[in-house]
Amino acid sequence: QKEVEQDPGPLSVPEGAIVSLNCTYSNSAFQYFMWYRQYSRKGPELLMYTYSSGNKEDGRFTAQVDKSSKYISLFIRDSQPSDSATYLCAMRRNSGNTPLVFGKGTRLSVIA
Amino acid sequence: GAVVSQHPSRVICKSGTSVKIECRSLDFQATTMFWYRQFPKQSLMLMATSNEGSKATYEQGVEKDKFLINHASLTLSTLTVTSAHPEDSSFYICSARGEGAGQPQHFGDGTRLSIL
Numbered sequence: 001q002k003e004v005e006q007d008p009g010p011l012s013v014p015e016g017a018i019v020s021l022n023c024t025y026s027n028s029a030f031q032y033f034m035w036y037r038q039y040s041r042k043g044p045e046l047l048m049y050t051y052s053s054g055n056k057e058d059g060r061f062t063a064q065v066d067k068s069s070k071y072i073s074l075f076i077r078d079s080q081p082s083d084s085a086t087y088l089c090a091m092r093r094n095s096g097n098t099p100l101v102f103g104k105g106t107r108l109s110v111i112a
Numbered sequence: 113g114a115v116v117s118q119h120p121s122r123v124i125c126k127s128g129t130s131v132k133i134e135c136r137s138l139d140f141q142a143t144t145m146f147w148y149r150q151f152p153k154q155s156l157m158l159m160a161t162s163n164e165g166s167k168a169t170y171e172q173g174v175e176k177d178k179f180l181i182n183h184a185s186l187t188l189s190t191l192t193v194t195s196a197h198p199e200d201s202s203f204y205i206c207s208a209r210g211e212g213a214g215q216p217q218h219f220g221d222g223t224r225l226s227i228l
Contacts, residue, residue, distance in 0.1 A: 032214070034216065034217070036219070041203075041222070041224065042221050042222060043116075043118070043205045043207075043219035043220050043221040043222045044156070044205070044219045045219070046216055046217070046218055046219075049216045051214060088155065088156075090217075094213055095213070097143075097144045097161055097163060097209075099146060099158050099161055100146075100158075100217055102155045102156055103155065104154070104155045105155050
């Protein structure tokens, strides 16, 4: 079993839809959870950053972490064509310079 | 938000050339920097982790003599691909994290390297 599992998609939704992206993980030591958005030929852009369990909202984006289920989610409300990108979940332990562990990324297309 | 600047964004050069890529944290001190390689439609593959003033730690299978990493200051790290060959063609991305356990990690916009 991989440390972080993420459905690669592709996921195609109409403009205005609510998008739900998620990742599962196996390492209970993960404490920091991130969602990145990556456009083609660009580096990943940090969207959401959460510590431990709970919800975090920023504009149209909501991140949820359920450590008991080892499950994290990113919701995008009122999706726009400009949201079309690859979304990567990432997480790491709370110690030293441990690197991020990434999911494979989900390709999202929002159709106008 | 925090910005990581990576330069150049695109390099095309002949086989045997050495190529240097720069990564700068513009508004924070990056105690740790990471270098990744990404193949088309795949996730990021960590190559090495570097701390300011220390030797980089390379991931298994990454040749340290091929990919030279220098992290001489808290705002600058460089990756030099020595004697590059066509199989080194890829998308290289740097990332930086500030001091402290809770600091997020920010990425540069990547360098697309093409070796002819």
